[in-house]
Amino acid sequence: MEPQNKTSASEFILLGLSEKPEHEPVLFSLFLCMYVVTAVGNLLIILAISSDSHLHTPMYFFLANLSLVDFCLATNTIPKMLVNIQTRNKSISYPCCLTQMYFFHFFGIMDSVLIAVMAYDRFVAICHPLHYATIMNPRLCGLLVGGPWVYSCFISLTHILLMARLVFCGNNELPHYFCDLTPLLRLSCTDTTVNKIFVLIVAGMVIATPFVCILASYARIIIAIMKVPSAGGRKKAFSTCSSHLSVVVLFYGTTIGVYLCPSSVRTAVKEKASAVMYTAVTPMLNPFIYSLRNRDLKGALRKFINRKISASS
Template identity: 85%
Template sequence: MEPRNQTSTSEFILLGLSERPEQETLLFSLFLCMYMITVVGNMLIILAIGADSHLHTPMYFFLANLSLVDFCLATNTVPKMLVNIQTRTKSISYPCCLVQMYFFHFFGIMDSVLIAVMAYDRFVAICHPLHYATIMSPRLCGLLAGGLWVCSCFISLTHILLMTRLVFCGSNELPHYFCDLTPLLRLSCTDTSANRIFVLMVAGMVIAMPCICILASYAHIIMAVVKVSSAGGRKKAFSTCGSHLSVVALFYGTTIGVYLCPSSIHTAMKEKASAVMYTAVTPMLNPFIYSLRNRDLEGALRKLVNRKITSFS
């Protein structure tokens, strides 16, 4: 039968993280707490950086962008899941599904490349400290951030345009808690080869290449730090990079497992577990990771909280 004569589904059923009703109350409470921590933590980071002029540097500029992206990434997926659990309705319309998938890829791409840009910033700061202000100029930072938003928009839109070609004429049950690309492709009854090729191309551009750039940056950083004669200087350099490396391990460890591993080893449970890591757990942990052992950021957060307490009093 020709694809044009087939009737495509108008909605999908999100099966969620668990199909057992007795577990849904626990999941609702857990993810509500995680989401509230994500919102408060990332908003505090953004407000603290914006309020403290000492933090108006490239490193904190990109950190504020990362916090905004993490907040948006979690907001795109978690609230819908909470509503579905609370209302006992698991359906999502096809247009809403495409919108959710668009923003998921948009902010996911932003997250991946921003982490690589932050690694480059640390490379310049440690390996070329005398030229740091010249290289990481406000103009370059603005171009990097603005170009990233534009590229993410273009890539995500291409994903959606390729999805609109597909027909879903079989089961409309999606074994996930949001509209992710890989499970959706499995439900299509038309040829998805173009979509899968584009997925691999994008994964190479926004996951593999940034990961390689991060490894190269930190290889140079380690070589530069080892040459530092002062033990205090080495400790400070590793302390600055340690938080970023923790975020790199969290983010890329899960995304590579989903988008670059062969599809034959994927299972619905593994995909959902990985998705929880990079849409809920990582955005929640990032504010803690970046604020720990960062005296400048800790001081700015303390000033912000004290100012708010004083104003309320």
């Protein structure tokens, strides 16, 4: 009997956002629309930036990478949930679960670091405008984007290796719509102390540290803006930061609540609601946030769409 008790689960059951069947058609329609908007919006931004030479600057280079990461983050979680609702089959195999978890953490970490990198870019542009081109040179921009890709790969792989050592021998029902780390740890029937310690360490490195750096950058930015003599100059400087600040509030407001708040105040409902914010809502809103108040990007999007319409006609 002992070997049988230690046999790990071969699959998990994703209970989804709601366990009531009557809610599933509404959830399917809502998340399908959200995913289509996310995919179209982020891909349009990538294509518009890549096709317009005037936007080949560090700020738009980082924005294109953020749009790519947001698209991949949403693609990693939402399509699987839509398939589960449509087929009424909520199971996911153990290898697929670990794979989904790997890419979720990979793109989630990338999101966090890229948002911090964009804050640094705004800091240099506003606080050191005369040296901006020298500081934000192509080599540094490449390191600021390439470094997080390598870093995210290492951290995510470590998460998966630590998870692979655990045994799941009891309940295999996961109260979530994708394979997230925290709900999975609750299902394990082996000691998860090492995993929980690593989660806290990583949360400090990829959530708390970038967030503190962002706050420090914007503290310097605000001081610099207040020294601008003209009201028009201050307004223009604030407008260049407002879009990024909106993304900071959306992303970190939810991730901090999930990974840095005490487990005693977290519930499955709160975790799912927060996960929806940073895997579906934020990637969907980012294209609107960055394009609606950006004249250059709106112009590039119009030119790109007009070229495609002219070519097709």
